[in-house]
Amino acid sequence: MRDHYQLIIIGAGPAGLAAAVTATNHGISCALLDEQASPGGQIYRAIESAPATRAQVLGSEYQQGKTLAEEFRACSVEYFPECKVWSLNSEREVGVLYKDQSKIISADQVLVASGAIERPVPFPGWTLPGVMQAGAGQILFKSAGVIPSDGVVLAGSGPLLLLLAWQYMQVGVEIKAMLDVTPHSNFLSALTKFPRALLAHHYLTKGLIYQRDLKRAGIVSKMAVSNLKAEGNGELQSISYRHLGREHSIETGLLMTHFGVIPDIWLTQAAGCQHRRDSSQQCWRPQHNEWGNTSIDGILIAGDGAGINGVRSAEYAGRLAVLQALFSLGVISQAERNQQSINPRKQMRKERHIRPFLEAYFAIPQNMLATTDKSTIICRCEEITAGEIRAAVDNAHGDSNQVKYLSRCGMGPCQGRQCANAVAHIVADAGGEAISDSSLFRGRPPVAPLTLAQLASLSAENAS
Amino acid sequence: MFKQLQNNDLGNLEVTLDGCKILVPQGTSVAAVVLAQGLRSTRTTPISNSPRAPFCMMGVCYDCLMIIDGKANQHSCATYVKQGMHVETQQGVGPALGDAR
Amino acid sequence: MNTDILIIGAGLIGTSTALQLAMRGCRCIVIDKASPGRHASGSNAGGLRQLNRDLAEIPLSVAAAKMWHNIENLVDSDCDARFPGQIRVAENQSDMHKLEQRAAMVRSMGYQHEEMIGRKELFQIVPALAPHCIGALICREDGYARPYHALTAFRQKAESLGASFHSDCEVYNITQEGDGWSVRTSQGTYNSSIVVNCAGAWAGELAAQMQEPVPLTPKALMLMVTERLPHFVDPVMGAESRKLSFKQMQNGTLIIGGALVAKLDFEQERTDIDWQQLAASAKTVLDFFPQLQDVRIVRAWAGIEGFMPDNIPVISASHKANNAYHAFGFSAHGLQLSPVIGLIMAQLILDGLSELPIEPFSISRFNH
Ligand SMILES: Cc1cc2nc3c(=O)[nH]c(=O)nc-3n(C[C@H](O)[C@H](O)[C@H](O)COP(=O)(O)OP(=O)(O)OC[C@H]3O[C@@H](n4cnc5c(N)ncnc54)[C@H](O)[C@@H]3O)c2cc1C
Ligand SMILES: Cc1cc2nc3c(=O)[nH]c(=O)nc-3n(C[C@H](O)[C@H](O)[C@H](O)COP(=O)(O)OP(=O)(O)OC[C@H]3O[C@@H](n4cnc5c(N)ncnc54)[C@H](O)[C@@H]3O)c2cc1C
Numbered sequence: 008m009r010d011h012y013q014l015i016i017i018g019a020g021p022a023g024l025a026a027a028v029t030a031t032n033h034g035i036s037c038a039l040l041d042e043q044a045s046p047g048g049q050i051y052r053a054i055e056s057a058p059a060t061r062a063q064v065l066g067s068e069y070q071q072g073k074t075l076a077e078e079f080r081a082c083s084v085e086y087f088p089e090c091k092v093w094s095l096n097s098e099r100e101v102g103v104l105y106k107d108q109s110k111i112i113s114a115d116q117v118l119v120a121s122g123a124i125e126r127p128v129p130f131p132g133w134t135l136p137g138v139m140q141a142g143a144g145q146i147l148f149k150s151a152g153v154i155p156s157d158g159v160v161l162a163g164s165g166p167l168l169l170l171l172a173w174q175y176m177q178v179g180v181e182i183k184a185m186l187d188v189t190p191h192s193n194f195l196s197a198l199t200k201f202p203r204a205l206l207a208h209h210y211l212t213k214g215l216i217y218q219r220d221l222k223r224a225g226i227v228s229k230m231a232v233s234n235l236k237a238e239g240n241g242e243l244q245s246i247s248y249r250h251l252g253r254e255h256s257i258e259t260g261l262l263m264t265h266f267g268v269i270p271d272i273w274l275t276q277a278a279g280c281q282h283r284r285d286s287s288q289q290c291w292r293p294q295h296n297e298w299g300n301t302s303i304d305g306i307l308i309a310g311d312g313a314g315i316n317g318v319r320s321a322e323y324a325g326r327l328a329v330l331q332a333l334f335s336l337g338v339i340s341q342a343e344r345n346q347q348s349i350n351p352r353k354q355m356r357k358e359r360h361i362r363p364f365l366e367a368y369f370a371i372p373q374n375m376l377a378t379t380d381k382s383t384i385i386c387r388c389e390e391i392t393a394g395e396i397r398a399a400v401d402n403a404h405g406d407s408n409q410v411k412y413l414s415r416c417g418m419g420p421c422q423g424r425q426c427a428n429a430v431a432h433i434v435a436d437a438g439g440e441a442i443s444d445s446s447l448f449r450g451r452p453p454v455a456p457l458t459l460a461q462l463a464s465l466s467a468e469n470a471s
Numbered sequence: 472m473f474k475q476l477q478n479n480d481l482g483n484l485e486v487t488l489d490g491c492k493i494l495v496p497q498g499t500s501v502a503a504v505v506l507a508q509g510l511r512s513t514r515t516t517p518i519s520n521s522p523r524a525p526f527c528m529m530g531v532c533y534d535c536l537m538i539i540d541g542k543a544n545q546h547s548c549a550t551y552v553k554q555g556m557h558v559e560t561q562q563g564v565g566p567a568l569g570d571a572r
Numbered sequence: 573m574n575t576d577i578l579i580i581g582a583g584l585i586g587t588s589t590a591l592q593l594a595m596r597g598c599r600c601i602v603i604d605k606a607s608p609g610r611h612a613s614g615s616n617a618g619g620l621r622q623l624n625r626d627l628a629e630i631p632l633s634v635a636a637a638k639m640w641h642n643i644e645n646l647v648d649s650d651c652d653a654r655f656p657g658q659i660r661v662a663e664n665q666s667d668m669h670k671l672e673q674r675a676a677m678v679r680s681m682g683y684q685h686e687e688m689i690g691r692k693e694l695f696q697i698v699p700a701l702a703p704h705c706i707g708a709l710i711c712r713e714d715g716y717a718r719p720y721h722a723l724t725a726f727r728q729k730a731e732s733l734g735a736s737f738h739s740d741c742e743v744y745n746i747t748q749e750g751d752g753w754s755v756r757t758s759q760g761t762y763n764s765s766i767v768v769n770c771a772g773a774w775a776g777e778l779a780a781q782m783q784e785p786v787p788l789t790p791k792a793l794m795l796m797v798t799e800r801l802p803h804f805v806d807p808v809m810g811a812e813s814r815k816l817s818f819k820q821m822q823n824g825t826l827i828i829g830g831a832l833v834a835k836l837d838f839e840q841e842r843t844d845i846d847w848q849q850l851a852a853s854a855k856t857v858l859d860f861f862p863q864l865q866d867v868r869i870v871r872a873w874a875g876i877e878g879f880m881p882d883n884i885p886v887i888s889a890s891h892k893a894n895n896a897y898h899a900f901g902f903s904a905h906g907l908q909l910s911p912v913i914g915l916i917m918a919q920l921i922l923d924g925l926s927e928l929p930i931e932p933f934s935i936s937r938f939n940h
């Protein structure tokens with residue numbers, strides 16, 4: 008690994024891979040850093056190693072990653088897998104942990120393609136063993152061929168839940184129930200976005216096919232489910248919920264939930280990029296322009312890390328951002344940049360027709376984002392409840408960061424990844440204020456924990 | 472709760488899980504292995520000693536911490552199995568730190 | 573808005589001053605451009621240290637320590653204060669010699685709180701320490717508190733006695749009007765008989781507006797904290813000839829610091845962690861506690877603090893104007909002093925003089 012590159016790409020998902028492929032053959036020094044062992048990011052996880060039968064079950068969308076991964080392997084970009092980026096600053100200095108050595112390298116242009124994480128939505132019992140995120144179930148399946156053996160309850164909202172149900176169905180996993188928390192009112196608000204969504208009707212068709220297949224297999228979602236609870240002594244034993252005005256419960260050792268995905272903004276936050284609250288996507292995301300430029304010169308963002316737009320969009324955004332980086336580096340002219348961007352931009356626009364509809368339809372109900380159930384754990388690491396957070400709001404002057412100082416909420420090893428959103432919503436709700444750009448915790452580096460020895464190796468390296 | 476599909480052309484490795492030797496497919500994360508082995512929880516919390524298990528499988532939640540080759544607080548979902556690896560469930564903050572060597 | 577006493581800055585110093593004034597029945601308002609504890613007072617390392625203080629600070633620090641030991645009487649909360657002692661380790665004979673001289677000097681001033689311990693006792697107190705250490709200076713009554721909790725307790729007590737706190741209220745401009753002051757802020761103008769400048773790293777600008785410029789330098793100090801660990805060390809650790817400041821909190825986390833300075837954009841109030849310095853600090857920690865090598869840092873941050881050239885604060889009535897007072901520039905060790913500073917300021921304001929020796933902290937000391 009060199010000390011300096013003209014371009015560093017962080018993340019080997021569709022955005023980062025497409026970016027790398029676009030950057031190749033321009034004679035620039037370029038590195039792609041990713042924490043996973045192989046290229047693919049979240050959607051194409053283990054794309055190179057998954058056996059053909061498994062890839063088939065995972066669906067056509069997944070298999071498309073194969074070509075991209077092959078193109079990437081053939082390109083000249085230096086690839087560093089199992090390389091964790093633990094810091095990024097406004098000077099475009101990138102702290103990396105590679106082969107147990109920490110190092111700070113720099114670049115003229117940094118493209119952050121960090122992707123998304125699943126939106127953590129706390130509910131009673133969500134910390135019990137046996138409760139996991141649907142994405143976790145999918146990762147187990149994609150990368151290890153590990154699937155539920157005694158059935159599973161799927162709950163939450165969003166396309167990924169449907170996709171997972173369909174994938175599980177193919178391999179004979181018993182789906183005990185599909186509980187959809189999408190309230191009926193979402194249907195109305197989504198209706199106005201429907202005409203535009205028709206312009207990307209292949210997505211709608213795919214959703215309908217999944218639903219049809221599931222229905223044939225006898226799996227039907229219960230709609231507008233509320234009061235989801237996971238119960239059990241030391242591990243999940245049953246779940247309960249409310250549907251059509253009645254309480255129900257199901258015995259299960261496994262519950263997988265999904266509440267949509269949100270951008271992974273830890274790197275852009277660390278760098279000091281400006282972030283905005285996006286009320287439609289119910290998340291915070293780095294401010295950026297049509298080329299992916301953030302508020303900091305030379306730091307670009309592409310893919311779901313910039314705002315959730317899905318896999319195809321991520322690829323196009325990756326290409327556009329690299330064109331911009333190449334232009335900034337003086338490698339291509341403005342005319343070349345513009346010319347080469349026409350097609351990806353057009354495609355990207357087409358892809359995005361579906362988003363407003365999906366965002367409105369799958370919007371998470373406010374009472375789940377800002378739970379009023381005082382005993383629900385919000386901070387999984389420090390085991391801080393919603394009640395404790397609400398109690399701290401006054402003394403913390405309605406500021407999430409000061410709620411953190413008082414309660415230790417967000418001070419555990421996950422650095423607030425699992426609680427930041429919920430805390431922001433609860434603090435705003437308790438203080439009677441609207442959620443805002445600054446409701447999130449301030450980022451605290453390092454982006455990933457480093458051991459003292461790993462950190463010390465930075466200084467040893469510099470001395471030599 | 473979980474099972475592993477039979478389709479790995481990859482070889483098997485021997486690892487020790489809480490004192491028992493097991494054969495596991497190469498290229499798998501420790502978390503996937505322990506779940507497939509039927510382990511329900513991988514650690515207990517330092518505060519209330521409640522059991523926890525992998526939740527996100529992508530390095531975000533820190534609930535999959537285990538003691539791997541003697542080192543506490545290792546991300547089992549982001550650690551790949553290796554021949555001869557020792558994996559243990561972690562209780563709270565983990566074992567005492569010992570004296571200066 | 574009219575008030576008798578306007579305190580600018582709701583850090584520990586302003587808040588403690590408000591508390592003592594309120595205890596003596598005075599009406600005061602504390603204003604802050606952010607909110608109480610947003611800056612140094614909420615982000616510091618929590619150390620309560622009399623050990624190795626500047627000689628001028630010793631009387632104040634000793635008085636403050638007494639207050640910390642009874643802090644619940646003062647603010648109805650123990651502020652999570654604990655007193656496992658603070659230690660300054662000697663790694664060689666030259667360190668040992670310097671520390672012995674220091675101990676003798678403090679004793680000669682009539683104070684007993686700092687004492688030397690040899691290798692045997694050092695390892696009884698800190699068995700986990702690397703074997704090359706040979707002795708230490710110790711202050712057994714020292715310890716630490718949780719800063720934001722302390723600040724909140726001070727504020728709540730002051731409020732219960734009638735003090736008011738106004739957040740998001742930034743001072744733009746201070747002008748003298750007759751014997752009193754007119755203070756223009758982002759939330760309108762405050763007229764007050766008396767102003768107290770407790771604006772931390774920003775106090776230099778305010779002092780300049782009050783025609784008393786001071787050589788204050790804002791700096792951002794860094795700290796890092798680890799995941800929770802099994803208990804392994806009681807006292808707060810420092811070292812004679814190395815940048816080490818290190819403690820294990822009740823919850824098991826380690827807080828590591830020691831004069832590590834971050835990059836600071838003071839205008840934007842933006843700090844950038846300097847990893848090279850933290851790396852050097854990590855190395856130092858491992859030299860003393862090699863068994864920590866696999867312990868993970870989960871967070872690092874920097875807090876903005878005001879430093880004076882002589883590293884001791886300004887605690888003073890104005891030398892230029894009536895009815896103006898200053899307490900700032902605590903140069904990275906103001907938490908420990910804060911209870912007594914409030915007391916001193918209340919005495920200065922209400923009695924015209926303080927019982928404790930504060931001449932070394934005069935604002936005019938930089939004039940020559
Ligand atoms: C668990 C999960 C499953 C998903 N499954 C699907 C699916 O099946 N179908 C679908 O259409 N969409 C899925 N999505 C949505 C997904 O976000 C996008 O479709 C797509 O993966 C976005 O591509 P990307 O390149 O922006 O980011 P990603 O694919 O998320 O890639 C980002 C990469 O950056 C790496 N990274 C992030 N931070 C760092 C760091 N600090 N250091 C080093 N590396 C880092 C990540 O490990 C990852 O490899 C899923 C999302 C999640 C979270
Ligand atoms: C990282 C770090 C570690 C430390 N560790 C220790 C330790 O272990 N032990 C110890 O004793 N001390 C320690 N200190 C020092 C201690 O925190 C400070 O000395 C103490 O908090 C100073 O309090 P203050 O009230 O003067 O300043 P602050 O807490 O900074 O308060 C000043 C306030 O004034 C406000 N203000 C500024 N300008 C204006 C304006 N124009 N209008 C309105 N309001 C304004 C600010 O918003 C701020 O809230 C440390 C400091 C730092 C940064």
Ligand code: FES
Pocket residue numbers: 502524525526527528529530531532533534535536546547548549
């Ligand atoms: S399972 Fe979430 S970090 Fe490993």
